[in-house]
Amino acid sequence: xxxxxxxxxxxxxxxxxxxxxxxxxxxxxxxxxxxxxxxxxxxxxxxxxxxxxxxxxxxxxxxxxxxxxxxxxxxxxxxxxxxxxxxxxxxxxxxxxxxxxxxxxxxxxxxxxxxxxxxxxxxxxxxxxxxxxxxxxxxxxxxxxxxxxxxxxxxxxxxxxxxxxxxxxxxxxxxxxxxxxxxxxxxxxxxxxxxxxxxxxxxxxxxxxxxxxxxxxxxxxxxxxxxxxxxxx
Amino acid sequence: xxxxxxxxxxxxxxxxxxxxxxxxxxxxxxxxxxxxxxxxxxxxxxxxxxxxxxxxxxxxxxxxxxxxxxxxxxxxxxxxxxxxxxxxxxxxxxxxxxxxxxxx
Numbered sequence: 001x002x003x004x005x006x007x008x009x010x011x012x013x014x015x016x017x018x019x020x021x022x023x024x025x026x027x028x029x030x031x032x033x034x035x036x037x038x039x040x041x042x043x044x045x046x047x048x049x050x051x052x053x054x055x056x057x058x059x060x061x062x063x064x065x066x067x068x069x070x071x072x073x074x075x076x077x078x079x080x081x082x083x084x085x086x087x088x089x090x091x092x093x094x095x096x097x098x099x100x101x102x103x104x105x106x107x108x109x110x111x112x113x114x115x116x117x118x119x120x121x122x123x124x125x126x127x128x129x130x131x132x133x134x135x136x137x138x139x140x141x142x143x144x145x146x147x148x149x150x151x152x153x154x155x156x157x158x159x160x161x162x163x164x165x166x167x168x169x170x171x172x173x174x175x176x177x178x179x180x181x182x183x184x185x186x187x188x189x190x191x192x193x194x195x196x197x198x199x200x201x202x203x204x205x206x207x208x209x210x211x212x213x214x215x216x217x218x219x220x221x222x223x224x225x226x227x228x229x230x231x232x233x
Numbered sequence: 234x235x236x237x238x239x240x241x242x243x244x245x246x247x248x249x250x251x252x253x254x255x256x257x258x259x260x261x262x263x264x265x266x267x268x269x270x271x272x273x274x275x276x277x278x279x280x281x282x283x284x285x286x287x288x289x290x291x292x293x294x295x296x297x298x299x300x301x302x303x304x305x306x307x308x309x310x311x312x313x314x315x316x317x318x319x320x321x322x323x324x325x326x327x328x329x330x331x332x333x334x335x336x337x
Contacts, residue, residue, distance in 0.1 A: 029303025049272030
């Protein structure tokens with residue numbers, strides 16, 4: 001094997017190794033194609049392009065009951081080993097903004113006070129929702145797929161309910177926290193900057209899937225797969 | 234169908250290529266050659282389509298001496314979405330004034 005092709009193969013193997021669980025299959029698919037590319041340089045270009053897959057972190061695909069159970073195990077594993085990122089980040093923001101309001105109150109103008117107050121209130125809200133989102137029900141003790149499916153569906157339903165109830169303003173709160181921070185900086189252009197930033201974010205919010213929709217889609221997928229499985233039995 | 238997929242020219246190109254032969258399973262590299270898209274552009278589009286249930290994926294049955302390849306095909310929803318999007322594109326193209334709207 002020539003050095004250029006060897007490098008292409010090495011890169012694509014690395015992409016497979018580093019890909020997130022939801023991307024693994026895609027990274028493997030990309031890597032397999034290398035064998036079918038005649039030109040070594042084109043193979044190298046293909047392999048370099050495959051690194052872009054690493055930037056994506058899609059949910060693990062759900063196509064059958066085993067995959068739902070696998071997703072449940074992965075979900076439980078992640079919750080146990082990954083710290084509550086949202087809670088930690090927003091708690092820090094809350095602390096920082098309250099600190100500014102308390103100790104620099106006299107040195108701030110009205111806009112800055114309003115900005116930091118909005119940022120603090122948004123951070124407090126995000127911290128509460130982040131904490132509730134990170135909590136997990138009791139994970140199944142045994143290895144039965146059925147228990148894991150039930151567990152995973154339950155967790156998705158709980159998150160959907162959280163983000164369509166108390167957490168419905170979660171994306172808006174992220175925007176308002178950033179807008180508050182922006183309003184808190186010094187300078188005469190900040191009100192305009194804040195208005196422009198908020199307007200752009202509000203437009204962008206219409207384009208992205210809101211958390212409740214994402215979790216609802218997952219619940220629908222699980223129900224569809226379970227229905228199909230029941231029908232085939 | 235109200236889907237939050239960015240209708241980029243590249244996505245339309247991929248959909249149109251799948252619609253060339255609706256029932257055929259397609260390989261990534263073949264799709265890349267047919268559409269002229271690089272792997273770093275093509276695969277995120279395929280992944281997005283799959284995430285929305287518009288694309289199904291499968292592994293080719295292994296043949297001796299050849300690794301199995303990952304294959305792609307539009308689902309029924311994908312075919313409906315693809316036809317609708319390419320039709321919208323055709324209508325838009327017809328509606329565009331010739332010579333960029335410059336009166337002759």
